[in-house]
Amino acid sequence: MFSYRFHNPNYMTVDKQNYYHVVPFGHRCTSALACKYANLRHFSLPFDWTSPLFPDKIKSVLENNFDGFIPDVANNQFVNRYNFGLAHFNKNAQKGIEEYNRRIDRFRWVINEPSKKYFVYINEDYVYDPYYRTDILNDYNFAQMLELEHVIRKMYPQMDYTILYFNFKQHEIPSHSRILNIVLNTDTLYENEDSSATSTQNFRDLCGKILSTLFETNMESNTWVYGEDLYNN
16 A cells, blocks of 8 residues: 655645646656656657666756667667666657657757746656665665756756655755655565566556646546557657
8 A cells, every 4th residue: 555745845836827847757657657647748758768767867868968868779779878778669660769859859848948847756666676675775866866956957047847756765855956755655565576566556546646636637547558649759
């Protein structure tokens, strides 16, 4: 069973009355799926289906303006120069490249146009991988997120944003940060992904419901599966 609470010392709010964009930021597919369930995902973006996408890798992508983001997929290479893979790639490599170029262009447009941005980062692996439960990794990962936030502020100084950081640990949030820590809890953990299929889907549902509650949107059915919606936009 999952539960959650908000750790929000800097009083970050969700402004539902004004125009905004929600941007999945990893760690893998869960963020995009939760946004989809919450009716917040209206088009594909480059970080939707990536694994494993730690914050320092996003930072490197932004600093390098997506150079080398798309690997040599024509030769079945799906891990890029930033050492994360592009999952669910179109079986037609050329179409897949065109799709990802469109997603990159969309991301640039979203980042630069005048709207509030909500970046969504979810640590799903905690549920089924003991490695992701260690304090060392969780603290290091959060430190990376603070570094990414620093780069976002530097590169886009006029951008209004909030980072919705879903994790199973409460973090110390600096006074200047715009991170809202959504602290998750579960009474059931697994040792591998194969044994946690039902629990993982329940976790994704919960994350979707949290987003739906925050943004006051209608939840979609969790029966949505990968298909044309994922590949051809």
